[in-house]
Amino acid sequence: MQTGKLIVLTGPSGVGKGTLVKSLLERHPELVLSISM
Numbered sequence: 377m378q379t380g381k382l383i384v385l386t387g388p389s390g391v392g393k394g395t396l397v398k399s400l401l402e403r404h405p406e407l408v409l410s411i412s413m
Contacts, residue, residue, distance in 0.1 A: 385393045401407055 385396065387393055397409060401409060
């Protein structure tokens with residue numbers, strides 16, 4: 377089993393979480409995105 381790192385992004389609407397995630401995924405395609413509400 378491979379171990380990894382968990383990154384949690386939180387914040388109110390409009391602060392750029394989506395922009396940051398998009399940039400991270402473009403630069404690091406090995407990352408996996410999971411959204412929970």
